[in-house]
Amino acid sequence: MMQIDRTTLSRARLAMREAVRNWIYDPNVMLIDLGWPEEEGKVIENEQPHIRVHVKDKFPLGPVLEAAIDLGMTHAEIPPTINGFPVDVPQGAYRLHQWFGGWRRQSADPRMRSTTPMQGGISISNAYRHSYATLGGPVEDRETGDRMILSNWHVLAGDWRARRGWPIYQPGRGDGGRGADTVATLSHDAMSASLDAAVAKLTGVRQIINNQFGLKPVGGVGWAQLGMEVIKSGRRTGVTRGRVTAIEGIIRMNYRGVDRLIRNVVTIEPRTDLAQISAGGDSGSFWLEESTMRAVGLHFAGSDRPERALALDMQPVLDALNVNLVI
Numbered sequence: 061m062m063q064i065d066r067t068t069l070s071r072a073r074l075a076m077r078e079a080v081r082n083w084i085y086d087p088n089v090m091l092i093d094l095g096w097p098e099e100e101g102k103v104i105e106n107e108q109p110h111i112r113v114h115v116k117d118k119f120p121l122g123p124v125l126e127a128a129i130d131l132g133m134t135h136a137e138i139p140p141t142i143n144g145f146p147v148d149v150p151q152g153a154y155r156l157h158q159w160f161g162g163w164r165r166q167s168a169d170p171r172m173r174s175t176t177p178m179q180g181g182i183s184i185s186n187a188y189r190h191s192y193a194t195l196g197g198p199v200e201d202r203e204t205g206d207r208m209i210l211s212n213w214h215v216l217a218g219d220w221r222a223r224r225g226w227p228i229y230q231p232g233r234g235d236g237g238r239g240a241d242t243v244a245t246l247s248h249d250a251m252s253a254s255l256d257a258a259v260a261k262l263t264g265v266r267q268i269i270n271n272q273f274g275l276k277p278v279g280g281v282g283w284a285q286l287g288m289e290v291i292k293s294g295r296r297t298g299v300t301r302g303r304v305t306a307i308e309g310i311i312r313m314n315y316r317g318v319d320r321l322i323r324n325v326v327t328i329e330p331r332t333d334l335a336q337i338s339a340g341g342d343s344g345s346f347w348l349e350e351s352t353m354r355a356v357g358l359h360f361a362g363s364d365r366p367e368r369a370l371a372l373d374m375q376p377v378l379d380a381l382n383v384n385l386v387i
Contacts (some may be wrong), residue, residue: 062286064109070098073308075111075145081308084321088115090154090313093327095286095306097148101366103305104328105287107239109178110148112136112306118151133180152368154361156214156256159234159296159341159366171273171295172235176266178243181273181293185232186246187239189218194231194295194344196358197278197353198268200260201385206247208259209268210385211344212360213249213315216258219317222246228260232295242340250380254323256313256360257377270386272346274299275353278387281374282354284326284347291350292359292369296341301350302328302369311370313361324373326357329366338362338369349372355385 064072072094083089087203091114096103119125119134128134137156138149172183172192180197193215199208208309226246229237243266249251249258262268272293284290288304290336309325330337338345346359347369357371378384 061288062106064286068109071143071145072109072111075143076308078142079111079113083138084310084312087132087136088117090114090116091152091311091325093107093308093309093325094305095327097146098150098216108145109286110149111142112150114150114152116151116153118149118232131365150367152363154313154363154370156313156358157338157343158191158218158359160189160191160212171298172231174231174241178230178268179271179273180268180278181275181295183231183235183237183295183368184209184344185229185234186216186222187227187229190233192234192295192341193284194342194359195230196344196346197272197355198386199378199381200381200386202384207259207262207386208247209244209262209269210257210259210358210383211380212358213251213256213258214360215344216246216260217249218316220318224248230266239246248381250377251320253380254321255372255377256322256359256382257372257381259381259383272348275348277353278346278348278355278385280351280355280387281333281378281385282352282356283375284356284371284373288356289331289350290328290347290356292342292345292347293341294338294342294345294359296339297336300335300337301331302337304328309370311361322372324376325332326371326373328357328369328371336367339364
């Protein structure tokens with residue numbers, strides 16, 4: 061793993077603020093983070109960290125870029141440095157990783173069936189959307205001691221009209237869940253803190269244990285670092301492995317017609333070529349440091365070309381929700 065020294069990190073944060081101020085609302089930009097640069101689509105590991113301005117489309121300099129600016133497709137050329145800090149411009153368009161669709165047939169896959177006791181990595185949704193995503197794991201309210209489940213706002217709520225008490229199904233509606241599968245009710249979320257996260261209070265009809273399906277129990281909480289090897293268990297793609305390639309990101313994501321800035325974004329990429337690490341249905345998964353099983357991220361989005369996963373730093377999520385992981 062690469063430790064970024066305090067001086068470099070302070071300089072990078074100043075440059076990040078400048079980059080976000082100038083480009084996060086550019087129609088061609090979704091994500092700005094701090095990480096390793098790329099060359100021909102390949103990450104250059106252990107290189108000096110760069111400010112990375114992720115663009116949906118790369119426009120060649122000259123007439124093509126000028127035409128794109130005139131058409132409102134982008135605002136301006138991104139410079140090679142910002143406040144003296146090097147800049148990289150990777151390509152990527154990101155979407156939330158919740159699965160939507162009609163009813164699915166029952167399957168022998170235990171991730172998409174009613175499970176007792178519940179654990180991280182299995183199907184979940186709220187009662188009002190034909191979808192499924194992933195139950196992250198058990199948490200406990202720091203004030204009341206109530207047991208809850210942690211996932212994303214767009215999984216447990218997913219609508220600006222969502223209210224406390226909305227039923228939560230396990231399995232999710234997209235996996236055939238119905239009223240009898242209500243295991244929790246929506247409690248509160250962290251969207252006001254620019255984090256796509258929420259918790260739901262358990263009803264008591266089913267127990268939940270500290271375990272990740274196909275893996276081991278979570279061993280604590282940590283912070284993602286460049287080069288950290290991580291693993292997750294998700295409803296859609298199961299157990300997958302990746303490597304942290306960027307930290308401290310800010311993404312502009314659309315939620316039910318409203319653009320929101322989401323902070324504390326961690327970027328994760330495959331360790332090997334052609335490997336898939338996430339897909340729609342994996343939202344809510346815990347990314348764990350593989351060597352310690354400490355939770356470092358809450359999965360919420362990603363892209364297929366190139367293959368990337370996006371997660372939220374776990375500690376800010378827990379603090380914003382005022383909960384602790386049950387370990």
